[in-house]
Structure formats: structure tokens, C-alpha cells
Amino acid sequence: MISDQEIVRNVLEASGFETLNPVQELALRSGLLKGRNMIIVAPTASGKTMIAEMLMLKTILNEKRKVVYMVPLRAIASEKYEEFKKKYERLGVRVAISIGDYDQSDPWLASYDLIVVSTEKMDSLLRHDIHWANEIGLIVADEIHLLDSPERGPTLEIVLTRLRQISDPIVLGLSATVSNHEEIAGWLKAKAVKSDWRPVKLYMGVCYDHRVDFHPQRKITLNEEEPAFAELVRQTVKKGKQALIFISTKKNSESAAEKLGKIVEKHLNHKEREKLLELSERVLHTLEHPTSQCERLSECIKQGVAFHHSGLASKQRALIENAFREGLIKIITATPTLAAGINLPAWRVIIRDLKRFSTFGGMGYIPVLEVHQMCGRAGRPQWDKEGEAILMAKNENEARYLWENYVLGEP
Template identity: 35%
Template sequence: MKVADAVPEFADAFGFEEFNRMQREALPGILETDHNVVASAPTASGKTALAELAICKTLSESGTALFIAPLRALTNEKESEWERFEDLGYSVYVVSGERDLNPRRAERADVLVTTPEKADSATRKHDSGRYSFITDVDCVVIDEVHLLDSEKRGAVLEVTVSRLRRLQDPRVVALSATMPNIADVAEWLDAPAETTYEFGDEYRPVDLETGVKTYSHGSNAFADKYRRLYRALDLAEPHVREDGQALVFVSSRQDTVQAAKKARDEITERDIPIDSRGDYDFHNEAKELTNDTLRQSVTDGVGFHHAGLGKEDRDRVEEWFKQGKIKLLFSTSTLAWGVNLPARCVVIRDTKYHDPLEGETDISPLDVLQMLGRAGRPGYDDVGYGWVVCDRADADKYRALLREGKEIESRLAAELESHLNAEIAMGTIRGLEDVMEWLETTFYYVRAESKPDEYEFATLRDRVRDTLESLVDDGFVAADDDLAIEPTGLGRLASKYYLRLDTARRFRRLADHETLTVDSVLETVASAGEFDSVSARSAESDAIDRILDGRDTDLEDGHRKVFAILLAGMADSIPSDLRSDAWVIRQNALRLLAALSEFLDRFAGPRAANLACRVEARVEHGVSREAVALTAIDGVGSGRAERLADAGLTSPAAVVDAGAGALENAGMSGSVAERIVDAARDCPRIDVDWGDFPDAIAVGENEMCEVAVSTVSGSARTGIRVTVNDVEMTATTTYLDGETTVPVGVFGPPDADELEFVVEVVFPDLPLMPVKATRTVRVK
């Protein structure tokens, strides 16, 4: 069937001219009905075209399509790939965590592309103007719906799709690699039999042979990597010698580079003829690569690919691999989910990887099957070969996976408490009956019906009821005698920041402490359940001990390591022993610090929030206490902040007063200095006018005064607190844009010679130091 005959107005949106057998069979159900669709098919059989057909139907009806991709890296690929829709006059917009959301572009887009996590965030905030676009979606296309079975991300996808269906019930088109229990997914999504498609291995364009190969596990993990590498090269060698290609999956970006280096030496040793030394054009093209190691490697026929490479380098590697110029390619698993780069032979060298937050972790069965599915080049090979290299102890597990496949399970049970709280926080659940109705919309409920013994279906409702009672007891949810339920401030904050509920409990407890310190803020974040799986290696213990020397902390193991990294990060002095995990840990900590700041603002007040905000800025920028306020100036990062602080300029006000000349003396160019001074003027600058405040008051006398607090420049939300002799008299929070007055009572106590009044202004949302003004009154 010609594309131009099936969808004439969208023929240019496809990268080919004719649909294959699988696509032809699914096409009527997608184009000629409005039913929900579930289609499973082998990897590389052309499922992307089914997604594009669903999008075409939606666009033809003036609707909006939402495409949920399994990885953030793939959202950018789709944006580039679907410029074909842009050329037809339709707008494609990616909603991802990498870029600031443009609500107007999102609202006007015809095709939205996002990840499960970002779709979850948008649906939680659907009633805000910023995210209202999510409720205008007419069709949701879920790419790789078997992601439901992912321990880390499956529950997010499940509740997001269920929520979208409760909010506006769009059409759902779910695509998947082969899965044995497709009927359960179809039942969950209400896809009828006529639009549930299970395409078996006979639809694979190339037959696939798979197997498991073992290696002798030693005591040295570094040596084990090379044992597995040599095993992988043994498996790839015969195919590469026959002008085939091999794709070897390894566990990390760094490993792709190291494995490629070692493989080049080994290929030379084995005299395997795969280099392109006679191809002068290719040599000249290779010189344009920005990655030095890659540039040296590709002309020897060996390449590597990971998300950390520049886009142009990645594009070139993919193109050269398709052209056969690169014979042996090392990659991370991202490539298995994204770019269609088949190879005659696929080898999974690493079945485990190091996760900074989880320690040593098995790659998921879904990833294994997805990687192996890349074996076999349509049009070139009759058979593809896929191998898993693993320790003997794991061999039977992987053989069973290759033989029987993997049923898709729900992962919601492990996160039921937090996801139920999120639904209540949104206001979509208002009573016990709503809870039960929500439960029945989940894949969890369908799987429990399908496997009642494994999921303990008989007690499922009781467990959900117990979970709800736990949320009420812990203050996340409020309930009355009529079983009406509503979210509390605590529940809303936990949902807003995607916190584990035990972390939200910790944050709430910290707000009750009378005295907060930098260390207590960082310890609370480091103790969060989000860091439970962080592992502290023995080689890191000395570095951790040095950082924490002299500090009294009850934290242990991984949490102690997180505390050390955050403390060292504030001073931009993280030891090399801890740097491999530091970036991921700091990024997660910044999210938690932002949440903690708002918790403290709500439950302890703006002074506590300001401390957390300053700690967050120090962790983010790696600056000293003296320099942190300068990071509030637009365009001032860690380097400039420290340079200004060293010059004695420790606040935006000081920068404005000093002028551009002082900044030039501190080593900045004239244009940069002028720009920073202008930006500093936008920061709030506070003036306190005591007015007719008395210098003295007689014993027993009272006088009511008004103190004016105003912004000389800028504006901000502020907390204003007045104390007398360290006892709080009044406290208020207000958005200060101009002037406000604070009533202050002056009285003459018999037991004091003088009264020290302090007006303190703090900024709960900015890393500025508190502003204090004092006035002393004599008691006569």
C-alpha cells in the first residue's frame, strides 16, 4: 500500500513510500475508527509509522496529539524527525525538563512530545494557566508502553495515563515491543479486540537468534569488564570479518569510550580488517568531529555513541554506522530505545550498571529485550544474532527471559501512597468511593484481576483503604465523618515536589525545630528517602571522613556520603574520589532543597525559608556564605560572585553603590561590569524609616509608632519581623513593591534600662542576606 494512497495529504510526513505488512494490517483500525489501539510488534518492524498514522488522523480532524516518549533524549529526536509535520504547516513542540516551558507555544502546538515524568507534572498542574494545554489533547500516543514494567518509571506512566483518561478521555494509541500479556494492557485502555494487534516474530523483517554466553567472574570488577569485552569481541569477530557489523551495549558513557579504545588495540592484535584507511573522503569528514577520542577511533572502524556526545558527532556516528564505515559500535542502552541502528550482531556486554542513587543495579529485562531487538539489518541480513554476556550465576535467568519473554507488571503498589496523595492533592478524589473508582482505572487493578493470587486481589480494596487512613493519620489528607476527603497543605507540597512521603514527614518535622542551621538543613536533605540507595564505596571513605571531620552526625553509609558531597559542593571543593556521583546527587538535592524551602516557608516562616534558599544557592553555585547573595543578580555565577566578594562587594546593593568601575578593578570587562550593575538594580533594596520613633520612654508609658519599610529598587516577597530585646513583637509576610508600615509599640518596663528594637526583613524566595535595622530606646 502506497503512503500517498492511504494518507495523501500527509504523504510527505513519512520517511518512506510504501507501508509494510504490519503497518497495512493496523492501518484501518487507526485511520478508520476512533477506538483506542494497542499494538505490540517486534523491534525494528516499523511501529513508529503507527504512531505517525495516529497523529495524522488527529491532525486531519483539527485535533492535538500528545506523544509520550520513553526517554528525554528521544523527545529531541522526534522534534527533529517530525520537522516533516512542520513542513506541512503543523506545529511540533517538545515539553521537557531541559528547557523552559513556553505555555503559548504548548497551547498552540498540534503535536506535543514529552516524557512520562513531564506529562505527570503537567497533569498534576492542569488547572493552572501554565499547564492547561494538557487538557486539550485529543489523542495520546504512548511509545513503548511496556515501560509500565519499569521499577523506576512504570508507576509514573501508569498513573499519568489513567489521570489523562479521567480528565478528558482522549483516544489512546499504545505501542509496544512483543509482550505476552497484551490483553491486560488492552483491557486497561479499553481497546476492543478489533484494534488490539499482536504481531509476532513472523513480522520481524529479519529472523533473530539469541543466546547467553558466560564468563568467569573474578574478584576485580575492572578486570571483569575486560573479560566481558574479550567475550563480546569473540562473538562479534566472525560477523565483522564477513563485512557485517556489531553493536555492543555497555553500562556507562565512560565505558563506551574505554571499551572502544581497548577494542582498537585488540582488533589490531587479531588482525581483523575493518579500518577505512583508504577512504580519504571519510578521513576528511572524521577530522570535523569535535570529540578527539572518537576522531582517532572511527577511521579504524570502531566508534562509540552516548547521549553526552555533541549532536553533530552523534549524527555522524549514526550515519557512518548505517553506511557500514563503522563496523564495531559501543553504546549505552539509550540507542536501543531510540535511533533505529540495526546490526548483524548485538552483544550486551554489561548486565549491571552503577547508579549513583541505587548502587549496582541489574539492567531491566525490558532493556535486555530492547537491545537484542536491534539485531538484524533489514535488506542486508537473513538472520540477526543477539547475545547476553553474564556471570554464570545469572545465566538461567537470562535464558528464561529469552525463551519466554516478559509479562508486563504494574509497579504502582510500591508507590501507591504517594500517587494516591497526588490524586487527592489535585482534587480529583473527594471521597472513599472516588478512591475506589480511581483504583479501577489503573493497570494495577487489571493485573490484580488477571493474577489474583500474586496481587492478593481479595484484599486490594482493604489495602487501598488502609493507605488512605495512613495519609489521614500523617496529616497529608483531611477527612470528616461523612468520608469526604481533601488535601492538606502538607499533602499538596509533597505532591507538587514529587516527594516520597517519608521525606515530606522529615521536612515537616524540621520546620518545628526552634533553631535551624546550615548543617541541619543539609542533614535533613541528605537523610531523605530519595537517597536510600546511594552507596558509599570503601575507596570513598577517607574523602568523606575528611569533609565531615569535627561534625557530629548520625547519618550513615550513603546518606553520610550525600551530606559530605553537599557540604563540599557549597565550597566548590568536592574531592576527586567523590566526583563520579556528585553531579547526580547535587541535582537531586537541589530539587529537595527547593521543596524544603517552601515547606519551611509554610510551616516555620520566611526566616527559615530564606536560610534554605541560601543553602540551595550555595549548593547550586558552589559559593561561600559571603558571596551567596550575589547569585541573585542575573548573570552572576560562582566565579563572578566569588570575585566580587573578594573585592568586598557582598550584596547587590554594594555592587550598585560601587559602580562599574569597581567591577572593572575586580577583573571584569567594561561591558560585563555595566550589565551586572544594571542587573543588580533589579534586586530588591530595602530602606527602613523609623519616623517619629522616640529616643527615650518613661517607665509605665506606652507609645504606638509606625515604622516604614520600603523598596528603594526592585520588589520581592518579604518577611518583616520586629523584635525588642530579642523577643518577637510582630511578624508579617508581604509582597513589597513600594512602601508598607509596621506598627511598633514602645513601652517603658520597670526592669530594663534600655530597649533594642530590631526590624528584620528577609526574602524567602531569594538568596539575599536578611536586612536588619536597629533602634535603641532609653527607659527613664
């Protein structure tokens, strides 16, 4: 039996930290390791995963029961799997991932302690009547606020309901800052633990007419001879910083990356150009027979820019993400999928497109919560004291709408 203090120490050590942050301390004080359902509500990048890891270790090492870590997207599942494997296999924790074929019951999962799944795959496993379901002692529902989502909410609700009927596990929900967390906590008979603490101060603003107004109050003025979007990118790389740019469609994210490459490459040094050339070759030959998309991506990377979306091979996405973390790729243009949990912070986040097509209601503005999650990627805790998130407005009326609904609005 390992003491709670030792479990906390193991998680800190594996994560490269010496002390807990305020959100993690609050979770422990609120009874995280005392065997009750809990919802952790805190901003993006505030260390919620580490909170889950403490309870996961206790469940596996002390109670000898399985943990299911459930995420909404396959890309997040892959990232979490790699992270948990690297951190906890040395403690004897057997980590597995199951996100693929929905027709398979994956019987081999029975011999693993920590199973990372997508919500849809967990739904499929339960429909196959997996025999190890009654061994689950903890279910971690990452992005539990998606219970409210018309697309993903119903499946998540069914999975949580069935699991609670089968093995009555502890449920730990991790949520971005949403207004309905008390309602979710009530449904799960869980304690809601809410914190607004963020590791890096966030300035959120709207760009219109070559000027950005931020909250908290400050502003920047842009060179009027250049398009504002291009000027924000130029200014970012000139400062030696990086930016994540969210664009509504795969096609548009690719064409934006190609255009921005011409700006970014002027600010690369000789060593960076050499490394990017090498990286571009690796990305090009990820597939045995490179596609035209592989060729376009490879050309962008030579210029220090990459596009990132679900149409890329997972190995290409991983190469891009690692090169961005290392500071080699300066700009990523991405579809909003990247905001939903993948840990890829940048000094500046630019949301170029605030509208997208939905099967439910045609073209409409993105929900406030999604925009806040994108903005939450601004500011790298290890490097920056602050981060900037900038929403691009097309006219004065839209600038006012973005300010009132997103900058000042609550999810």
C-alpha cells in the same frame, strides 16, 4: 476531509514504502482509524511508529485537534521530532518538541499541531495548567510497557490519567512484546493488537567457552587464541558487517571502544580512513573547547569505532548515529539507553554486560524486556535477511541462566 486510504498513502509515501507490513495491516483491520483506544504490541523495528503516524495525521488534518507524542527519553524525543518534521511539515503539520526546562510552561506550544515530549516534561506542563490541554485529540504513548517500571511507571500513569480527565483524547500505546499487555489495555479500555511479526529473522544466542549457541538452532565456533569478545568483533568487521555492543556503564563503554579500535582499523580501506578522519575532526570540535572525552571519542572514530552514551553532546550523538547508518562507523559501544527506541539497527548485537547496579537492589540482572529490546536492534531490514544477538556469559552456570531466562524467557 481526507479519506483513510489517502492518509495511509501519505504515510507510506513519506516513509519510503509501497505497501503496509503485516503488523500495520492488522492494526488497520482492528479499527485503528475508527476512534478507539488501542495498544499495539509488536517486536522492536516492526513499524509501530508508522501505525501511530496514520492516526496522528487523521487527528490533525481531519479532526483539527492536537497530537501529543510522548516518549520516555529525551534522545528518542529529538529523533522523533526530526523524523516527523521531515515527513509531515510538507502537509502543513506544525511540529514542536518540548523536553527542557521543567519550570517553564512553554506557551508557544499552543500554536503547534504535533508536540513531541518526554513523559516528565508532559507531567510538568500539566502541573502548569497549560490552557491548550483540552485541544488534545490523541496521545501516543511510546514504550507504554514502562507503566510497569518502578522508575518511570508512576509518572506515566499520572500523566495518562490526568489527560484522560481533561480532554478525553484517544490513547494509542506502542509496546514491545510484553506479557501484561492485556492488563494495560484493560486499564485504558483499549483494544490490544498483538503481532510477533519481525522484518528480519532473529537468531539469539549465548557465548561461552569460545562458542555461540543460538535459538533457532545453529552455532558458531570462535578462535580460542583470542578473547571471545574481541574475536566476535573481528569476525563481524571481517565480514563487512557492523555491531552494536551494549555495556553497563559510560566509563566501560569508552574503554571498550578504545580497545576494539585496534582490531577494527585493520579492516578499513583507504577511502573509509579518509572519511573517518574528517568525521573525527567534526566530532572533536562540536564543543567550542573540546574536553578529554571529545578527544578520546575523536581518536576512536579514526579507527571506525565510537562510544555512545548520554554524556555526549547531542550533535556528537547525531554524527555517530548517521555515520553508523551509512556504514562508516563499524562498531558502537553503548550504554543500554540506545536500545530504548533509537532506530539504529546492526547485523549483530552483542550484550557484554547483563548485570547493572540499581538503586532498588544493588547489582542484578537486567530485566528480560530490556534485553529483548537490545536484541531487537539486530538485523537491518534494508540490508539483512537475518540478525544475530549474542549474550556474553562469564561461566557455565551463567550461560545456562542466560539461555533459560533471556533466550527462552518471555518478558
